[in-house]
Amino acid sequence: MPRIVKHPQERRKELLDAARDLFFERGYEATTVNDIIARAGMSKGGFYHHFASKEDVLEALAEAMARESLAQLQAILDEPGLDALTRLNAFLSRARRLKVEQAPAIRAMFYVIFRPGNLVLYHRLNAAVGAVTLPALARIIAQGQEEGIFDVPDVQAVAEIILTLGASTHDAVARAVNAADTLEGEAAAAALDERLRMHGIALDRILGLPDGSIRFVENGFAKALMMPAQAP
Amino acid sequence: MPRIVKHPQERRKELLDAARDLFFERGYEATTVNDIIARAGMSKGGFYHHFASKEDVLEALAEAMARESLAQLQAILDEPGLDALTRLNAFLSRARRLKVEQAPAIRAMFYVIFRPGNLVLYHRLNAAVGAVTLPALARIIAQGQEEGIFDVPDVQAVAEIILTLGASTHDAVARAVNAADTLEGEAAAAALDERLRMHGIALDRILGLPDGSIRFVENGFAKALMMPAQAP
DNA sequence: CTTGACGACCGACCGACGGTCTGTAATATG
């Protein structure tokens, strides 16, 4: 085969893109390094020149995805003049909107991520998202504490708790995703909405707010996310 | 090699025991099926006669461990005459005592379970413990709701949330474990205690209780658990 | 006691996969 040389950054990106597509298409363990290099049009040696291991690719991928996600929400974090609760609700609202806009991709991602053989994928993504979100969340909580709106015993600890609390919704999401194509799709989506509402109340209480202060869902969010778009 | 025939149950148990020892000694992925059969004194064919796969062993192991754990706490769940909060605190207290009594084994387990290559081990154990604990927790919460002690929006959802909330402590536990043999062992243990106290407050609030109602830790618990026993 | 069937067990073998190694073409450096 002819040797093709490109800028390292470009090659790296091509490999990452190929890996991303394959991971979310076939699953992480089901994707082999040979699959990745085949799609990226590269050799084994080239691959291991850019990455130390298959998991190294995943790590880089997760970090990049997490950073890109947060970047789309950064404006809300920096926006002056918002009190902490308004900021948090705006943050959550925008996050939901972005998800709905990317619904098909998000759906595919959820669909594959909770299947066997994808634990590492799930864990790495979760950890990467957590790592970039933690400081942002901690800042909001600290602001709320200063403003006297929130009432928490320890900002850092509560930030961590709230973050990992998000994982408690994942089981419910998995259930909804797996039921989405069945007849009970609507019911599953409604159940997820309700479950997310409960999650919101848990957040309220941990932050010392009245129930319902945080809008973690809006009606029909789960349905908009999970159900394939219907022709009008 | 001579052929040895035993009662299937006995063989199964021997394989499970060997697997348990090796998983918590070398780690899950680092343990090969050959390792397991070597320790159990059995052949490959015999192994796959009793278990469908390596992960099948783990599944059976996790379930057995989870069941045994809960069995030691069952008395408190069945004890009549306890209000929900007292029952919950008794449950937690007894769980702590059992952990401290088994401190070396628990320490070894935590030490290996958070290392790379043990995600599946961690996940299966967690899922198995969750599966057996969920109904128990839901019953306590339902009791508290009836008694008017707790105030939750939805018993089942809150039970799930509280369970997965436990996972939020695992990061902190992992940090403490990894620092236990260093000079900062004491400090790490104290940090873990504090972190667990925060967790308790989060539980209070989710259940609609005043801060401090649930005693999730007692002073020195983390130290008793993490620090190797000193000669007097 | 003989026989036959069945479940338990053996161990050589396999295919796939992540990763390595030697070598070479392209590019940067002097």
Place this chain on the structure above:
DNA sequence: CATATTACAGACCGTCGGTCGGTCGTCAAG
């Protein structure tokens, strides 16, 4: 133009989970 370095190629390897054909113990039926 010489030379060192980087980027890439692809054959190869070791390991590991899992398979498969066959064999041996056990026990019930005749």
